[in-house]
Amino acid sequence: MFLFPILSFTQTNSEIAEVYINRSEALFIDTELDKSLEIFNKALKYMDSIPNSRVAKLGTYLYYEHKQFFEARSYARWYFDLETDKSKEEYQSMLEMFVNIQEEIDKHIEEQKALEIQRLKEEREARRLDSLNNLWLEKSKAYMVDIDSIYKFNKYNLAIYAKDGKLGLMDDNGIVIEKPQDFNHFITYDGYFLMLDKPKNPTKIYAYNCAEKTGFLLPNVSVFNSNSSHYGQVMQPRANGILVTYPNNSGKAYIYNLKKQSFVKQNELKDLLKELKKNDIIEKYKDEQIRINKMWLILGQNIGADIYELYDDNNKRYGYLNTSNGKIYDVQYYNYLGGFCDGNFELIEGDKRFWLDADGVKRKTNNNENGKYSGTSRFVKQADGYYNILQNREGKDYLILGENALLNQKLFISETKN
Numbered sequence: 001m002f003l004f005p006i007l008s009f010t011q012t013n014s015e016i017a018e019v020y021i022n023r024s025e026a027l028f029i030d031t032e033l034d035k036s037l038e039i040f041n042k043a044l045k046y047m048d049s050i051p052n053s054r055v056a057k058l059g060t061y062l063y064y065e066h067k068q069f070f071e072a073r074s075y076a077r078w079y080f081d082l083e084t085d086k087s088k089e090e091y092q093s094m095l096e097m098f099v100n101i102q103e104e105i106d107k108h109i110e111e112q113k114a115l116e117i118q119r120l121k122e123e124r125e126a127r128r129l130d131s132l133n134n135l136w137l138e139k140s141k142a143y144m145v146d147i148d149s150i151y152k153f154n155k156y157n158l159a160i161y162a163k164d165g166k167l168g169l170m171d172d173n174g175i176v177i178e179k180p181q182d183f184n185h186f187i188t189y190d191g192y193f194l195m196l197d198k199p200k201n202p203t204k205i206y207a208y209n210c211a212e213k214t215g216f217l218l219p220n221v222s223v224f225n226s227n228s229s230h231y232g233q234v235m236q237p238r239a240n241g242i243l244v245t246y247p248n249n250s251g252k253a254y255i256y257n258l259k260k261q262s263f264v265k266q267n268e269l270k271d272l273l274k275e276l277k278k279n280d281i282i283e284k285y286k287d288e289q290i291r292i293n294k295m296w297l298i299l300g301q302n303i304g305a306d307i308y309e310l311y312d313d314n315n316k317r318y319g320y321l322n323t324s325n326g327k328i329y330d331v332q333y334y335n336y337l338g339g340f341c342d343g344n345f346e347l348i349e350g351d352k353r354f355w356l357d358a359d360g361v362k363r364k365t366n367n368n369e370n371g372k373y374s375g376t377s378r379f380v381k382q383a384d385g386y387y388n389i390l391q392n393r394e395g396k397d398y399l400i401l402g403e404n405a406l407l408n409q410k411l412f413i414s415e416t417k418n
Contacts, residue, residue, distance in 0.1 A: 017046035021055055028062065037062045050075070053083035057090070060097060069104045076101055132413045139406055143399040145174050145387040150379050151186075155371025156210035160186045160193060167195050169208055169215070172377035174389050174401045178208065178215055190341070190369040192237035192258060201230040201248070207237070207258050210370075216261060218243075224263070225250045235338030236346050239369045242339030244303060251315040253301045255339070266302055272323065273299075281326035292321075292328070304340020305358040327360060342367070 020043030027036035040062055043055075050056050059075035076098045083091055150161040150170065157172040166180035183195035183206060191210045196202035208215035221228045228247035231254060235244045241259030255264040273285040284291040288299050297318055300309025310318040310328070320329040320337055329337075337356065338346030344366060347356040355366040377400070378390040390408070391400045397408040407415065 013046040014051070017043045017051075020046070021058065024062075025058060028058065033062065033065050037066060050078045050082065053079050056082055057094060060094065060101075064097065064101060067104075069101050069108060073098070073101045073105060129413060132416055133409070136406075136409050136412050140388070140399060140409070142404070143388060143401045143406055145379070145389060145401065147387055148385075150387065153373035153375065153377075154188070154191070154210065155373060156191065157373065157375050157377075158193070158208075158210055160188070160195070169193060169195075172373070172375045172389070173403075177213075178206070181206065187234060187236055188370060189236035190239040191371075192241075192243075194234065194237060194243070196234065201232055202234060203230050205231060205234065205245075207243070209241075209258060212259075218256060219263075221245075221247045221254060224254050225252070228254075233336050233348070235336060235348070238339040238341035238346075240339070240341045242304065242341060244337070244339050246317070246336060249315065251298060251300065251311050253303065253309055255301055255303070264301075269299060276323060279326075281321075281323065292326075303337050304345065307337065307340070307345070307358070322358070322360070324358075329360070 020039050024036045024040040024043060027033075027039060040058060047055075050059070056075050056079035060072050060079060063069070063072035063075060076094060079094055080098075083094075085091065147161045147163050147170070151159050153159040153172055158177065159170060159172070161168055161170045161180075163180045165184060167183040167186055168176060168180040169178035170176055178195075181195070183197055183204070185196040185199040185202070187194040187196070193208040193210070193215075195206040195208075197204040203221070205218040206215060207218055221231050225247055227249040230248055232246040232248050232250075237243045237258055241257045242264065243256045243258055245254040245256075247254050256262070257264050269288060273282070273290065276282045276290065277285060282290040282292050283294070289296055290299050291297075296313065298311040298313065298315075299321070300311055302308050303320065306323045307329075308321050308323055310321050312318050317331050319331040320334060321327075322329070333349060334347060334356070335350065336346075336348040338348075340358075344355045344357045344363075346366075347354040347362065354362045354364060356362050376391050376393075379387050380390055381387050389400050390397050391405070392398075393405070396411055398405040399408065400406075406412065
């Protein structure tokens with residue numbers, strides 16, 4: 001009495017499955033392949049197993065058309081298990097279909113093998129590239145330049161660099177010429193570098209001669225004048241080595257020859273004063289004092305081209321006297337004169353710089369013997385704060401430091417892997 005409902009339910013499932021199979025076949029004939037497969041799968045839900053060769057054949061064709069060849073082969077095998085009449089034309093067609101399916105599977109397997117081989121090859125290549133990248137990165141650490149900033153290079157391939165608030169000197173290959181010292185300001189002109197401990201009224205000056213490749217600390221200003229505590233206004237160094245500064249409490253300019261590393265010797269004033277009096281350039285003189293236009297002034301240092309400083313009796317700068325023609329340059333307009341070289345002085349007027357010839361003619365520009373940098377080094381700051389030096393050699397960029405060179409990362413990997 002309990003078997004009847006179960007058998008009845010089973011029969012109902014078979015009938016439902018049959019309806020779906022009929023629909024699926026009709027859709028397949030109409031080439032509605034996606035819908036046909038959908039209905040076919042609904043039919044399978046009402047089957048415990050593939051009931052006959054008809055269903056197996058339909059499944060074979062559906063999965064074949066959907067290029068699901070492994071599923072198609074399974075249905076084809078069920079077909080051959082369920083179909084007993086091997087003489088049927090359909091049987092021969094299914095054999096042909098089975099061969100086609102197997103060929104597709106074999107082709108798929110070969111493609112998968114090829115893909116796997118390619119995948120493994122790409123993995124090996126990726127590991128090798130990763131290894132080369134790591135190798136380059138490790139090598140590149142030796143080319144890091146630990147500085148905060150670097151300034152413009154001159155024709156001598158030298159530039160000032162900064163590190164931790166101190167200044168040093170470096171060439172364009174990254175070789176440190178002068179290690180960072182307690183200088184935070186610099187002046188460069190005519191092939192010289194001056195490093196100062198502060199921009200205004202410095203107490204220490206380090207000079208470097210680019211052509212001679214020599215550097216030294218200037219004599220302390222107190223050696224020049226025991227009353228002076230700083231160098232005051234520092235003018236630009238000139239190509240002939242002459243440097244002029246204006247120390248405090250001095251009454252005379254500090255004039256130093258950077259080439260000879262010695263103070264510029266001043267001529268005796270006695271004969272000069274006589275000549276000035278004779279030529280009516282001055283009215284009277286006494287020791288270093290001269291009277292001009294009824295005013296007593298003190299004659300200071302010869303700045304160059306027979307132009308001397310003038311001070312009042314309080315050691316306050318009054319101006320400059322051209323002893324050749326008697327012309328006076330008032331300090332109000334001619335604040336500071338630098339060393340004389342190549343026919344002119346550096347002239348500071350307020351915050352402006354000019355160039356003054358011996359006749360008093362001003363111009364705005366002058367030829368700077370620092371020259372222009374003609375090398376190929378490029379200092380590039382990296383994200384980590386370090387610098388790399390790049391040089392182009394025969395069309396290829398290299399990291400360089402001193403005499404060592406490392407091909408840039410992209411080319412290093414490309415040429416190493418080949």
